[in-house]
Amino acid sequence: MKSVQIGILGFGTVGSGVVKLIQENRALLEQRLGGQVVIRRIADTDIQRRRNVDVDQTILTTDAMAVLEDPKIDIIVELIGGYDVALRFCREALARNKHLVTANKALLSTHGLELYRTAAARRVSIGFEASVCGGIPLIRAMKEGLVADRVRSIVGIVNGTCNYILTTMTDSRRPFAEVLAEAQAHGYAEANPSLDVDGIDSAHKLQILATLAFGAYVPLDRIHVEGIRQIDASDIEYARELGYRIKLLAIAKQLNGELEARVHPALIPEDDLLASVGGVHNAVYVVGDAVGSLMFYGRGAGQMPTASAVVSDIVEIARGLLHDPSARGVPPPQISEAEAEVKEMATVRSCYYLRIMAIDKPGVLSRVTGILGSNNISIVSVIQKGRHEQSAVPIVILTHEAVEGDMQRSLRAIDQLDVVSEKTVCLRVEGVTD
Amino acid sequence: MKSVQIGILGFGTVGSGVVKLIQENRALLEQRLGGQVVIRRIADTDIQRRRNVDVDQTILTTDAMAVLEDPKIDIIVELIGGYDVALRFCREALARNKHLVTANKALLSTHGLELYRTAAARRVSIGFEASVCGGIPLIRAMKEGLVADRVRSIVGIVNGTCNYILTTMTDSRRPFAEVLAEAQAHGYAEANPSLDVDGIDSAHKLQILATLAFGAYVPLDRIHVEGIRQIDASDIEYARELGYRIKLLAIAKQLNGELEARVHPALIPEDDLLASVGGVHNAVYVVGDAVGSLMFYGRGAGQMPTASAVVSDIVEIARGLLHDPSARGVPPPQISEAEAEVKEMATVRSCYYLRIMAIDKPGVLSRVTGILGSNNISIVSVIQKGRHEQSAVPIVILTHEAVEGDMQRSLRAIDQLDVVSEKTVCLRVEGVTD
Structure with a gap:
């Protein structure tokens, strides 16, 4: 033989x-x-x-x-x-x-x-x-199954450790640090968890997928990366009340010739398939212009x-x-001479979830919403959770689509208000992928 | 060029x-x-x-x-x-x-x-x-992505028309005939819907997938096929109360050298990913011995x-x-000389959902459960819905795993009872696939 x-x-x-x-x-x-x-x-x-x-x-x-x-x-x-x-x-x-x-x-x-x-x-x-x-045969699907398609977007859960932590936080309503320690004890997270929980591993995978999907090299340092450390059990709870789950997503989209590439936690609608992807599993949507939305799911590690x-x-x-000795087997990906032009994160558009910790006194809400309004950000809903006179309570805000730069400017102004007691948590809200 | x-x-x-x-x-x-x-x-x-x-x-x-x-x-x-x-x-x-x-x-x-x-x-x-x-690049995944794996099972929603009908029945609580007529008006179902709603199209796809996955030809007439016509809005409702959704599944499993191949509606746990696959979408689990559970999702037509x-x-x-003119491109599937040995449906094991329409009078439940017990079928739960003295009310039963032949024998006996007013609805319950 x-x-x-x-x-x-x-x-x-x-x-x-x-x-x-x-x-x-x-x-x-x-x-x-x-x-x-x-x-x-x-x-x-x-x-x-x-x-x-x-x-x-x-x-x-x-x-x-x-x-x-x-x-x-x-x-x-x-x-x-x-x-x-x-x-x-x-x-x-x-x-x-x-x-x-x-x-x-x-x-x-x-x-x-x-x-x-x-x-x-x-x-x-x-x-x-x-x-x-x-x-998950994702590389193969991208190179062969979708060979006739122009890829529009890739949106996925590509880090099992983060998904385990977020799923466990959601199911057991426990804080990040406690769940991370448990994940480390079970061997689902490394002693030094940074590569996973800071989103770096997800960015590595996104770099490979996006380069393949769009046929142009996406420099790793052009991918915007945020991890999951800042997510509080209360954010998961408020997201749930609003009909969302929080997942760490790797996202690459091509729209009007412009490419977005980013890794960050996001609120996704609870009826999206990705919301049901639990534990250490991975799942990735790939949208092609002819094939529409495909999703691939399995054990990512x-x-x-x-x-x-x-x-x-x-x-x-x-x-x-x-x-056939002359056959090439697995040909290397075809990559254009020029690097991919990745959009500045400040110009990316998104909807947002904000949790602002502010002293509960009259006029606070008007100052916060005033800052957002003056930065072209309009609001979908505001919920003030609980009442504790003169102590900080969370104000949870969902916004319409806004520009990242405007949001960052607003956050700096909001966090400088004397009534705001801690750094505001800002998470993006991603729409239903299909 | x-x-x-x-x-x-x-x-x-x-x-x-x-x-x-x-x-x-x-x-x-x-x-x-x-x-x-x-x-x-x-x-x-x-x-x-x-x-x-x-x-x-x-x-x-x-x-x-x-x-x-x-x-x-x-x-x-x-x-x-x-x-x-x-x-x-x-x-x-x-x-x-x-x-x-x-x-x-x-x-x-x-x-x-x-x-x-x-x-x-x-x-x-x-x-x-x-x-x-x-x-959905499922054939390619099976031939190339899973080339190192022995496939254990394929379980999927492979007919978009049936999934549209069942999803709409579930969401709008309307009867089969009405939803089918609507699907026909929208072009989601053919004027003659038999190929889809009687499970035949699903069996065609299962034949192709199973032959590829197990490397032996699975004769189409050895696939057990049931459609979705008999499903009543009340079955969907009772399934929901019990924590299940009803989907038409195509199933092929290899266990201890024996192959099962069947298409039929089934109750699946509401937290299984397949339960969230709505509308005309398709989704297929493939379980390999090394890779574990993969799921592929997208538009099936x-x-x-x-x-x-x-x-x-x-x-x-x-x-x-x-x-490379000598390269073979897409080689035909490798299929053994001998046809696949498909298990007789009567020997397949499954859990069951039964809806028995019986006159509401003392002793009925004991006669029904007596028949099941004497056929080696043990019961997980029994719910009698409503009370209408001397008229038929539904008795909803979930069973433990039992042998299909025993179940069919029981059903014949139950439907012959003078207190049973119509043909009993019997659906299989499939476990979580992952």
Whole structure:
């Protein structure tokens, strides 16, 4: 039987998942591929630690270069993560005309352009289905399923940790810090949770998706990013009373030739499908001009879902190699020479939810609404929660669509009022996506 | 610029959508494909009628064979629908080693095996993304995204007409006949609605999906099919009170080497994502052994969503033809020699909802529950709705998991009781899919 030889760099959680999946579904893969996927070498800095898979010890090495330089290896699978070392090895792989499969979203969102272009120039494949939303075949849908469509927008929940925290806060009415600590105890959040809860991981994924969808490189630093730390249990409660749920969204939209790219928490209508996406799940809407709204849902992380995506890329490349050596397998994304023009956040239009903590005395509301009005922001509803004479009570405001710059100017003025006791919470409200 | 020549058979709604999409997104398609898709001929019995697209009149013909025999045409796109004529033309196309794209689910669900095998033998592509759930890239996800996974189950809402009717019945609390008439007036249902409301169209799609997912041909007549005509507004109301929604589901599951394939209305928990899928939308869960539960959602029909899927297949085949003439484009599904062994419906296990219309007098409940108990069916809850001495009132029962054959035997006995005034409504209850 014909075979394709792969070398794996990084024998951690995902690496062992990939080995396990190739072993367990060997017969199925052979039947579907019409050939074998042979794991020829695995490199890791630690080759002593026991994993939940059995491998022939002689294929393990601490020398990644030995794997990269092995002329028998057709496909390098980079599962190290992070930036410097992974980047070096990806460059080495492409320089040797080896096909590359990677799950490394941090790397692709910062050095993707270089890697895509190198792969294109060398006519080798680069598979990265696993880099965004684990096992959900979103990259493939974008490249193939939607090939006839002009993508209008991408709106999704792409970080499982944040969605777990927000879902748990919503269901149990408990504060952020307490739920985060619990998530850390359960292994759903890292000891240093910043990458997740500050929205950075979501921005990485959005960078990859938007670049693919719009065919122009979206620089990571042009994506506006806010996390979920400032969200109070009371915001979730008021949002619920108003008929909304709060989710961390990654949003990229193209409208009249202008591109918006942003990650921030948002209120979404409770009857939108995204509102029902709970726990660690991910879900992404993609709107195409012909196909309309599609939504993709599943586990966005985890050992086996991620391994499933990695192996799907390996098989796609292997199909080309086995049945037709000149086939390109997974061609790199087509990206225009010019970078995408991303709109300044200050010019983006949105509806807003505000929670202003103000001393409960006559005239306060008029001063607050006066500031909004003078900045061209009109109001949908105002609810003052509770009454505590001379102490701060929340004023919850929903606005019509307004310009971000006007809102930021209003917030600075509102927070300087002597009657306002703490920084105002400002969240965007996103409409129903379909 | 290199080009691929296509011939379209059938210039109806989908046909004009395909032409429109190729025209409108021409620049985008050329950029993504690195070549042109040229519509060389279009055949239809009526070439006088005006469509919502402009085409060079000289490419229109009433002679389909002239298109099939044109040696310059690489890809035949069959959009006629139905059985006999479409089958003949698909055979003619494959016999001439032309690649085939079809949106014809009725044809594939009955003659797919022959067409897949012929295409495989002749090493030509057969693309049928548009045959199931319009623009949702479900076929592609199954063939490529889930290539590393053993599929455990498929559970979905695959008929937009039924979902529109059930959603409207649920929201407006109106009866089936009234909502169906309205759907017909709006063009959401055919004058002869049987294909949709009797579950036949859903069975066609399930046949295609299950054959692909499990790699063995599932004969259409082995799929158990029930439609939605018997569902009363009161059933929807009682289901709601119990925390469920009623949806028409297409279900295929592989468990311990045994395959279940069935289409029927079912109660699903209101917090399941499928319960929130409203209107004409489709949504399908696919559970893989590694990837876990995925869900795909979108418009399952309509001119442009279907055209989007058709063109995605054309582009995929064209990529192979333009860049590498030996590439196979969209390989036919791999299907084992032996047909799938589909479980007898009588042996399938399920939980049930029953609505028994019985005269309200002492001892009735004991006779009904006695019949269920003697058939090994145990009860979760019984609610007797209303009291009308000596007239029929509904008794609503939810059961634990039971065997279908036992349930059918019980129903025959219950409906023969002198106190039971009409045929008992029996619906299955499906668990949360994730």
